[in-house]
Amino acid sequence: MSGEGRRGEASRNDVEEMREAPLLLRGGRVIDPRRGMDQTADVLIQDRRVSAVAPTLGTPDGARVRDVRGKVVVPGLIDVHVHLREPGNEDEETIATGARAAAAGGFTAVCAMPNTDPVTDNQAAVGFIVRQSLRAGFARVYPVGAISLGQKGDRLAEFGEMVGAGAVAVSDDGRPVASSHLMRTALEYARSFDIPVADHCEDPTLSAGGAMHEGLVATRLGLKGIPAAAEEIMVARDCLLAELTGGHVHLCHISARGSVELIRRAKERGARVSAEVTPHHLTLTDLACERFDTNAKMNPPLREAPDIAALRAALKEGVLDCIASDHAPHAYDEKEAAFDDAPFGVVGLETAFAVAHTELVQGGVLSLPQLIERMSAGAARAFNLPGGTLDPGAPADVAVLDVTARWTVDPASFHSKSRNTPFGGRELIGRAVLTIVNGRAVHDVLELPD
Amino acid sequence: MTTPALGKDLVGLEHLTAEQILLVLDTAEPFKEVSERPIKKVPALRGKTIVNLFFEASTRTRISFEFAEKRLSADTVNVTSTGSSVQKGETLVDTAKNLEAMRIDMVVIRHGASGAAQFLGDRIRSNVINAGDGKHEHPTQALLDLLTIRDRHGKIAGLKVCLVGDVLHSRVARSNVWGLLKLGAEVGVCGPRSLMPRGIEELGVRAFGRVEEAIEWADVLNVLRLQLERMEMGFIPSLREYYRVFGVTVERLARASRPLTIMHPGPMNRGVEIDSRVADGPHSVILDQVTNGVAVRMAVLYLLAGGKPELADAAKRGGADA
Numbered sequence: 047m048s049g050e051g052r053r054g055e056a057s058r059n060d061v062e063e064m065r066e067a068p069l070l071l072r073g074g075r076v077i078d079p080r081r082g083m084d085q086t087a088d089v090l091i092q093d094r095r096v097s098a099v100a101p102t103l104g105t106p107d108g109a110r111v112r113d114v115r116g117k118v119v120v121p122g123l124i125d126v127h128v129h130l131r132e133p134g135n136e137d138e139e140t141i142a143t144g145a146r147a148a149a150a151g152g153f154t155a156v157c158a159m160p161n162t163d164p165v166t167d168n169q170a171a172v173g174f175i176v177r178q179s180l181r182a183g184f185a186r187v188y189p190v191g192a193i194s195l196g197q198k199g200d201r202l203a204e205f206g207e208m209v210g211a212g213a214v215a216v217s218d219d220g221r222p223v224a225s226s227h228l229m230r231t232a233l234e235y236a237r238s239f240d241i242p243v244a245d246h247c248e249d250p251t252l253s254a255g256g257a258m259h260e261g262l263v264a265t266r267l268g269l270k271g272i273p274a275a276a277e278e279i280m281v282a283r284d285c286l287l288a289e290l291t292g293g294h295v296h297l298c299h300i301s302a303r304g305s306v307e308l309i310r311r312a313k314e315r316g317a318r319v320s321a322e323v324t325p326h327h328l329t330l331t332d333l334a335c336e337r338f339d340t341n342a343k344m345n346p347p348l349r350e351a352p353d354i355a356a357l358r359a360a361l362k363e364g365v366l367d368c369i370a371s372d373h374a375p376h377a378y379d380e381k382e383a384a385f386d387d388a389p390f391g392v393v394g395l396e397t398a399f400a401v402a403h404t405e406l407v408q409g410g411v412l413s414l415p416q417l418i419e420r421m422s423a424g425a426a427r428a429f430n431l432p433g434g435t436l437d438p439g440a441p442a443d444v445a446v447l448d449v450t451a452r453w454t455v456d457p458a459s460f461h462s463k464s465r466n467t468p469f470g471g472r473e474l475i476g477r478a479v480l481t482i483v484n485g486r487a488v489h490d491v492l493e494l495p496d
Numbered sequence: 497m498t499t500p501a502l503g504k505d506l507v508g509l510e511h512l513t514a515e516q517i518l519l520v521l522d523t524a525e526p527f528k529e530v531s532e533r534p535i536k537k538v539p540a541l542r543g544k545t546i547v548n549l550f551f552e553a554s555t556r557t558r559i560s561f562e563f564a565e566k567r568l569s570a571d572t573v574n575v576t577s578t579g580s581s582v583q584k585g586e587t588l589v590d591t592a593k594n595l596e597a598m599r600i601d602m603v604v605i606r607h608g609a610s611g612a613a614q615f616l617g618d619r620i621r622s623n624v625i626n627a628g629d630g631k632h633e634h635p636t637q638a639l640l641d642l643l644t645i646r647d648r649h650g651k652i653a654g655l656k657v658c659l660v661g662d663v664l665h666s667r668v669a670r671s672n673v674w675g676l677l678k679l680g681a682e683v684g685v686c687g688p689r690s691l692m693p694r695g696i697e698e699l700g701v702r703a704f705g706r707v708e709e710a711i712e713w714a715d716v717l718n719v720l721r722l723q724l725e726r727m728e729m730g731f732i733p734s735l736r737e738y739y740r741v742f743g744v745t746v747e748r749l750a751r752a753s754r755p756l757t758i759m760h761p762g763p764m765n766r767g768v769e770i771d772s773r774v775a776d777g778p779h780s781v782i783l784d785q786v787t788n789g790v791a792v793r794m795a796v797l798y799l800l801a802g803g804k805p806e807l808a809d810a811a812k813r814g815g816a817d818a
Contacts, residue, residue, distance in 0.1 A: 262695035266510065268610040268632030268670055271694060338611030382589050384609030386630065 066485060068092040068106045074114035074446065078121060078436040079419035089119050091442040094485035099436055112492060114446050117479065120418045121434050122154025122185075122443035123399060124425035127219070127244075127298055127322060127370035129391070130156075130187065132178065133171075134163025139375040139463050141175060142182035147373070147395040147462040149489035152478030154443035155186040155433055156373075156395070160197070161220035167192035169207035176212040184488045185481075186443070188214040188431065193232045193243065197221045202228070202235060209239045214429055217244035219298055224250055226283055233293025242296040242320065242429060247280035247305070248272075248346065257386050259332040259347040267338065269385060272347050274302035281305040285312035288319050296428055297321040299372050301346035303356035310365045320428040322370040323357050325394060325401040326468060330354075334468055340381045340388035341468045344374070358411050361420055368425035369417075371398040375464030393462050397455055397469050399447070403476035407449075414449065446480035446492065453477060502799050505617035505624040508633030509674040517675055519805055521643050523795035524788070530567055531790055540798055541570035544601040548574045549591065550627070551607040556762055556786065557627050557637070561604050564793035570602075588612060589619075596620045602800065605629070610667075623800040631665050637761050638671035640792040642679065644785045645716055648757050653680030658710045660744060661720030661769050664691045664731075668761045669720060673701055686710035687720075687742060690731045707742050711752050718759040719744050722769045735768050745771040755779050762786070 071089040076099060078084075088103040089096065105111055130144035139147075141158070148156045158175055160166035166175065172189045179187030191208035195201045197218045205216055216236060223229045223245055232243045253276040258264050260271020281297055285308055288295040297309065300321050312319045331350055334342035342348060360366045374391025381388050394401075399421065406412045412420070426434030433443045455472045457465035481489035502516055509517065530538055546565050550558055558574070565572045577587060588607070592615075595603060602623040605613050610630030617624035628634040646652050657676050663669045663685045676683045677700055685696055686704035697703050704710040711717065722738060732738050749756060758770075758780045766772045775782060799805065 260694050262698050265693040265695050266670070266699070268630050268667055270631075273694075338614055379589065384588060384607070384615055384630075385611045386609045387588075 068097075068109040069482070069485070070103065070105055070109045070111045071114045071119055071444070071446065072111050074117045074119035076119045076436065077415050077418050079415050080121075080423045080435040081437065083436070084415050089436065089444065091444065091482065091485050095442050096436050096438055096440050096444070098438055112480070114480070114492070116450075117492075118414070118447040118449050119436075120445050120447060121422040121436050122445050122481065122483065123152045123421045124431060124434055125153050125156045125371050125373070125395065125398065126215075126296075126368060126425050126429045128156045128158055128373040128395065129161065129220075129375065130158045131375055132162065133174065137463070138377050141178040141187055142184070143461060143463045144373070144375070144395070145179055145182045145184035145187055147393075147460060148185035149481045149483070150461045150478065151395040151397070152399050152445040152447060152481055153185050153395060154445065154481060154483045155188060155431060157188045157190050157214060157429060159190050159217060159219045160192040165192050165197050166190070167195050167197070167203040169204065169211040172208045172211035172213045185483060188212070188429075190215045190217050190219070190244065192216065193218045193223060194228060199224055199228060202231060205235055205239055205241070209241060213241070214431060215242045215244050215296065217246070217298070219244060219246045222246050222248040222250055222280060226287065229284065230287050230291055233287055233291040233295060237291070237293050240430065242294040244296040244298055245280065245284050246298045247277045247284060249276045249279045252276035252279070256347075257343060258335045259349045261332055261350060263332040263335055267335065267385075269335070272345070274304055274349060274353070277302050277346055278304040278308060281308045285309065285317055285319055288312065288317040289315065292318065294318040294320070299324050299327065299346055299370065300357065300366060301327045301349050301353065303353045306356045306360040306365060310360070313365065320367045321365070322368050322425075322428065323361055323366045324370060324372045325398045326392060328354060328357055328361070328369070329401055329405045330468060335385070338385040339468070340383065340385055341392060341466050341470070343385060343388050343390055344372070344392050345390035358406065362412055362416065367420070367428045369398065369402055369420050370425065371395050373462070375462055376466045378465055381466050391466065393460065393464050393467050396460050396462060397467060397474065399478060400453070400474035400476050401469060403449060404474045408475055442482055442485040444482040445478050447476060448479045449476045451475065451477050451479075501805055502796070504800070505613070505626075506635050506796055506800060507613045507617055507624070507626045509635050509638055509671045509678070510633065512678070514678040517639070517642065517678055520639050520792065520795050520799065521646060523799055523805055524639075524643055524791040527794040527798070528788070528791040530794070531787070536567050537569055538567065539569045540803060541565070541568035541801055544570045544801055546570045546572045546602040546604065546797070547595060547600050548572060549595075549603055549605045550574070550576045551605070551612070552628070554606050554628070556789075557606065560786070560789040561627060561793050563790050564797055567790070568794055568797055570797070588615060592616050592619045595622065602797065625796060625800065628667055630667065631670070632667050633671045634667040635671050636789070636793050636796060637668050638675040639796070640785055640789040641672055641718060641759060641761070642675050643788045643792055644759065644781050645757070647784065647788070648781055649715070652676065654682070655716060656682045656684065656714045657716040657718060658684035658686055658704065658714035659718050659720060660686045660707060660710060661742070662691045662722050662726060663687055663696065663720065664693050665723065665726065666720050672718060673699055677701075684710055684713060688732055691726065707744065708748060708751070711744075711748055711756065714756060715754075716757040716759060717744060718761070719770045721761065721763065722765055724765070739768055743769060743771060744774055746773045746777070749774060757781055759785060
């Protein structure tokens with residue numbers, strides 16, 4: 047899992063990039079949670095790496111200086127759960143547009159789920175994603191390979207070859223792993239490559255036909271519900287299998303308060319379990335489905351206020367390791383349908399930080415350094431990724447955030463090809479103004495007026 | 497075109513006020529008489545075009561709406577369509593746009609997806625009437641049920657009305673719960689727990705696990721149709737057992753301290769949810785419901801088309817135009 051070179055990042059542009067002028071970020075509030083740093087400092091980027099962080103740095107010859115006073119300089123954000131739709135549904139998103147959207151959201155790395163068409167279940171498919179992301183040159187895109195061939199839940203995919211081609215994890219996300227035997231085997235086999243097995247926890251026999259959370263709102267709307275138990279049963283199973291096998295299970299987009307308790311207990315027992323939570327599950331309830339709003343349709347579904355409270359507490363405590371967007375683009379006309387007929391999923395890369403910052407930091411749940419930890423270092427740790435730190439010598443993946451900027455979510459202005467957000471029209475506080483990947487600015491609105 | 501009396505569309509009873517519901521019932525009263533005449537026609541909706549858009553099979557509801565429209569002199573077109581779930585969704589957007597382009601006045605929609613009527617109403621200027629959307633609402637059915645209860649008992653407030661059967665999958669039950677609660681009735685639901693929606697009690701209704709308890713409690717039973725596929729989907733073990741445990745039978749009713757009014761939205765499965773002798777018995781108002789259906793639908797069409805409530809009585813005489 048070490049070194050970016052393994053992920054095939056050496057390119058013809060290297061020589062040119064090596065010659066890029068040093069970049070000095072002057073006077074920002076630097077937060078590096080991994081080192082417990084939160085102070086005003088300069089950050090010097092040289093040769094695609096963070097070369098120094100100190101209260102006052104001299105300006106090296108030829109360095110470009112950016113004034114980031116009043117802004118916050120953090121390790122580039124990392125999202126371990128996105129759907130980029132390429133190959134197969136390039137009308138909804140491509141690796142390039144998804145990686146561009148990620149950069150606009152302050153993300154310097156994202157993990158692309160394998161439910162593409164065809165499924166990313168072999169080394170050639172993994173290599174394609176790596177190549178496309180290098181060609182695009184925005185956020186880093188780490189492929190996640192499928193657990194089973196074609197995500198059919200039957201035969202294991204070739205984890206070893208996929209990891210060799212750049213995969214950082216395996217998952218059948220989008221399709222729950224129904225077979226406990228397959229999950230067990232995957233956890234055991236993945237140990238050889240030290241990668242997590244990420245699971246979308248859902249008992250398909252309980253969720254079949256469901257469109258939203260099973261509760262009073264579903265009863266009123268006449269929609270079939272998905273009970274929290276559909277998730278909790280699989281969370282419990284996966285935790286037990288992690289203990290049985292010694293493998294690392296990563297639990298995707300946890301939505302239910304019962305799941306939180308199961309994860310807490312598994313971690314206390316020492317099981318290798320990590321877990322993520324989305325900005326929408328941290329902030330919205332099933333009431334968002336009122337009037338059959340298909341932009342509030344996602345799987346797992348939005349649940350109830352006590353679930354939000356439990357998820358927030360668990361994120362603060364570290365029972366939930368990181369925030370992931372589960373960015374799931376869909377064409378506008380797919381969502382323009384009756385609730386039952388619309389697909390699950392919402393986009394999130396361009397709103398994730400702002401939603402979390404507005405609701406959790408401004409809302410007094412987390413400190414800003416805690417939020418940054420859960421969106422960078424915590425994510426890197428969960429998936430064993432480089433990045434998530436401003437340690438001198440670390441790759442220069444950096445985000446500069448304006449945590450006072452007020453803006454209104456206008457889906458039409460997204461870099462993503464899709465617009466399916468439940469946060470359209472919301473006023474949010476905070477946004478990325480400069481995103482640097484491998485020493486190069488890939489999103490830069492620092493000098494633009496609000 | 498829109499009257500503030502009901503709003504643009506009738507999607508359900510959840511968001512109507514008691515006054516609006518009573519207005520429909522009161523407006524239906526004079527329309528009852530139109531259907532008793534040798535010439536069953538008044539000119540209230542002359543020149544209006546109405547599309548009856550049925551994505552699900554329906555005989556009774558569609559015919560009832562069509563009679564209501566014709567007796568109000570509207571021009572009507574019937575469209576029926578079936579297809580897979582996703583095809584329906586796609587068709588719905590395009591259908592909405594096409595209907596709008598044809599400059600029609602009203603749409604009556606029946607669709608298998610909850611929210612379909614709302615979806616259409618949000619996208620076209622014409623009035624939309626929900627004739628049943630998935631498991632969500634069937635407002636005109638509940639309105640005719642309310643009218644029938646009021647005819648029989650002279651009131652609705654204070655009565656105990658119990659919906660018996662597959663409440664989980666029933667849009668009739670949901671609309672009835674809203675309408676009855678708003679008009680001050682006490683509402684019960686009864687059926688196997690596997691056919692009871694989560695959190696139903698939180699709406700303010702009593703849930704009965706045994707039909708004997710419901711019969712002992714209620715003044716009125718509204719017996720819901722049990723779809724045969726519920727057994728195949730594993731919600732209940734068999735129709736035979738369903739009848740034995742939950743069937744509304746003469747024997748069970750005989751044990752009640754007072755006669756209960758028996759209702760059924762139809763079509764009935766005789767010998768499954770209801771005993772034939774009950775359905776055909778002296779306390780059954782099942783055919784009155786059908787008769788009232790036409791009057792209630794005339795009232796809804798009339799009010800949504802901009803008809804003035806106080807003119808309802810005049811309209812039936814053919815004198816005034818809406």
